[in-house]
Amino acid sequence: MIELTGVSFWYHGQAEPVLANVGATIGEGELVLVAGRTGAGKSTLLGTVNGLVPHFTGGHLEGRVAVAGADTASHPPREFAHLVGVVGQDPLAGFVTDTVEEELAYGMEQLGLSPPVMRRRVEETLDLLGIADLRHRALRQLSGGQQQRVAIGSVLTMHPPVLVLDEPTSALDPTAAEDVLATLARLVHDLGTTVLLAEHRMERVVPFADRMLYLAGNGTLVDGPPAAVLRDMPIGPPIVALGRFAGWEPLPLSVREARRQAGPLREALPAPPGDPADPVVAPVLTGRNIVVRYGSTVAVREVSLDLHGSTVLALMGRNGSGKSSLLWALQGSGPRQGGTVAVAGSDPGRLPSAQARALVGLVPQTAGDLLYLSRVADECAAADRESQAAPGACRDVLDRLAPGIDPDAHPRDLSEGQRLALVLAVQLTAAPPIMLLDEPTRGLDYDAKSALATTIAVLAAEGRAVVVATHDVEFVAAVADRVMVMAEGEIVADGPAREVLGGSPAFAPQVAKILGPDWLTVADVRAALPQEAR
CATH class of the missing domain: 3.40.50.300 (P-loop containing nucleotide triphosphate hydrolases)
Incomplete structure (x- = not known):
């Protein structure tokens, strides 16, 4: 479905290429995770798939990028609208309408779909992403996470065979992120959609990924199964760091796999340290009965808190x-429509x-x-x-x-x-x-x-x-x-x-899910484990 052959790319004014002789073939119905440090070229790689790089960004591109046989060098990005759906890092920057329902329908209008088809797809997408209650809301009044889900929905309504997503879960709470990733997985398995996504929070995506593309930062690309790529990557999610520390083989990619190997490590851990005592000094900020409303919507409902x-x-x-x-x-x-805030005697x-x-x-x-x-x-x-x-x-x-x-x-x-x-x-x-x-x-x-x-x-x-x-x-x-x-x-x-x-199934970090609620990070485990037991 996607072919990259000898792809190199330079931005104007840069001596070194962001991508250097990169090659990969991504088949139909694959979910591929693009990983790498900030600035390694992940967004650039994603942009080549529909021709935004270099047609929109400028710069010099060598090699060939093709989607469903169509070469991006000889076709402008608009001709890939029916093939490639793109969700960028900043959803608000990509919105062109005012309300959620209008935004979900806009792309289909540009493709010339009939009103009955558009109506059905809008309803399906609202339910799929759990945003039906936002139907008539103004886009600029949504939270960042809500905007992210609408941006994903506006692409899904067009049913493109290829989805390209840049940090799709960065603004989502853990439950919403799982819902979005589960939705993408269903598209992959049930409809054969090809999904290419870049995500820094790899712990969320790795269990869903068929392959990983790791950009090392020097323009080169490592391509392979997630377990093989993560083994030698300098960065990785907590579950991989814990697996490396404990010497687990094979390297686990999911909590389920890790728990099966975690028994000896749990037994070696001592009793966890107690929680620190609550501060006894006066708070530096005191908030009492804070109320925030936007029209008829109550966003903050009589919240009181102290900051120390x-x-x-x-x-x-x-x-x-x-x-x-x-x-x-x-x-x-x-x-702030109600309540008080005091800092050093002032509001x-x-x-x-x-x-x-x-x-x-x-x-x-x-x-x-x-x-x-x-x-x-x-x-x-x-x-x-x-x-x-x-x-x-x-x-x-x-x-x-x-x-x-x-x-x-x-x-x-x-x-x-x-x-x-x-x-x-x-x-x-x-x-x-x-x-x-x-x-x-x-x-x-x-x-x-x-x-x-x-x-x-x-x-x-x-x-x-x-x-x-x-x-x-x-x-x-x-x-x-x-x-x-x-x-x-x-x-x-x-x-x-x-x-x-x-104690929270939604907010527990990976280490807590593997070793129990008393251990939150790999650093905690390293510090607590006796040297002779390592």
């Missing part, structure tokens, strides 16, 4: 549960924006929304002025978070991890005692997430309160002291990370 210094709180819950609305209400920039929502940022910093889901200048150096200088900090203060923070970023680089040209580090540096220049991060791991590979985890640990060690709203259970297991779960605008669980994550 030197503590990392993870805010979790399904898409649309109110996490982002709560963060914006705490920071003061978002709407951030009643202060000028500069003073509010000095109390509570917030990094939104799309971190780049806070960047508006054309050079990294200009962003840092503006942050210094707005925060009344000494010249160079923002750059010093940035160098601690992500050293080596070119000051003349355009912020939009940075990797996701570098862009996040820049926005963090801008926010931290104001030295707020509280930092709120909304889905900070979207688009980050395992190495970048590890660097972010180290940054968050440093912030907590400096005495700051850090709140991370995320669907990434593995990241939460690594960084959080406390976990709060929201549903329909209310707090339904609040406690130590081990207690909340370990």
